[in-house]
Amino acid sequence: MHDDQFRQLLDRFNLAWSGYRKVRKGVKKRISRHMQTLNCPSMQAYLDLIKQNKEALRECELRLTVSISRFFRDRQLWDGLEEDLLPGIIKTHPRRLRVWSAGCARGEEVYSFKILWEHLKQTHTHLPALEITATDKHSAYLDQAREGIYTPGSLKEISPEMRERYFKSRKRGNRFNIKAFVKADIDWKVQDIFAVPAGSEFNIIFLRNNVLTYYKQPLREEGLCRVTKALIHHGWLIVGSHEKMPAGVSNFRRHASIPWVYYREA
Ligand SMILES: C[S@@+](CC[C@H](N)C(=O)[O-])C[C@H]1O[C@@H](n2cnc3c(N)ncnc32)[C@H](O)[C@@H]1O
Structure with missing residues (x-):
């Protein structure tokens, strides 16, 4: 598939060319196979078909979705959460802590948080009641997340003791x-x-490696606004290590020492 054809498809869904930089080859292959199955000789024929056929549209969206994740992705973030951020949040919110993983894929991020919480139990005599919500657009990923079966590659940041x-x-x-x-x-x-929205009054929201990478403006900002409405004032937003806040967003301050963590000021 030529780049201009792939661009045409990404444009149809308001997806960003730059976001697909590292995964373009694989995604193009998935789409080409789908086009072949549907007997579409050109991108235009494919675009026309997905306009009329809901099942083909759903399959195309799934094939365009990048679901790569792993446990403790961006290790520095998780160390910072455990040693610095969470102890402070727990002091301020001793009764209840609400956490949302938006775009959780197969659950690696949520389970990493649960493992971190288990660690905190060893150093804290009291922890708030933890309420975790994990959402994704694709139910197939959530089914796999519930099942919780992983390859060794997803566990490469996990020590043998933790694995045990x-x-x-x-x-x-x-x-x-x-x-x-x-x-x-x-x-x-x-x-x-x-x-x-998936809920409200969250203390911490993970919004990593989805809207801020794969969507174009203005959808990046719209997605971010929708998600952060569910954050309490003075709550924390966690983004991916290659992601930036869109230029129009001003009510967040970056954490002093943990990159990719933002504090909601208003
Ligand atoms: C690359 S994975 C990121 C997983 C995890 N957050 C991480 O950083 O490791 C992106 C996930 O976001 C989900 N996603 C993309 N667009 C979404 C949307 N509009 N609503 C909900 N989930 C979405 C995808 O289905 C996919 O599972």
Whole structure:
């Protein structure tokens, strides 16, 4: 597939060419295969077909979606959360802590947070009641997240001791299954960031490696605004390590020492 054809498709969904830089080859392949299955000889024929056929549209959106993730992605962030940010938040909110992972893919980010919380139990005599919501646009990813089975590649930031403690090793296929106590008490929901909110009054929201990377402006800003409306005043927003706040957003201040973490000022 030529770049200009791929651009045409991305434009149809308001997706950003730059966001797909590293994954373009693979996504193009997935789309080309779909075009072949549907007997579409050109991008225009494909665009016409997905306009009329809801199933083909849904499949095309899924093939355009990048769902790459891993446990403790951006290690510096998780160290900063454990050592610096969370102890302070827990002091300020001793009763209840609400956390939302928006665009959670197969659950690696949410389970990383749950593992971090288990660590905090060792150093804190009292922790607030934790309420975690994890959402994604695609139900298939959430089904896999609930199942919680991962390849060794997703666990490369996890030490052997942690792996022993939080995962069951599955003999067949060299896979690791997250243990039931880590899976417990997570509210999984299918939700499109551009549609209804997943809840409100969150203390911490993870919005990493989705709207701020893969969508074009003004959708980046719109997605960000929709999500951050659900954040409490003085709540924390966590973005991906290659992501920036859109220029029009002014009510957030960057955390002094943990990159990618923003504090909502108003
Ligand atoms: C690359 S993964 C990021 C996973 C995790 N947040 C991380 O940083 O490791 C992006 C996820 O965002 C989801 N996503 C993309 N657009 C979305 C939207 N409009 N609403 C909800 N989820 C969306 C995708 O389905 C995918 O699972």
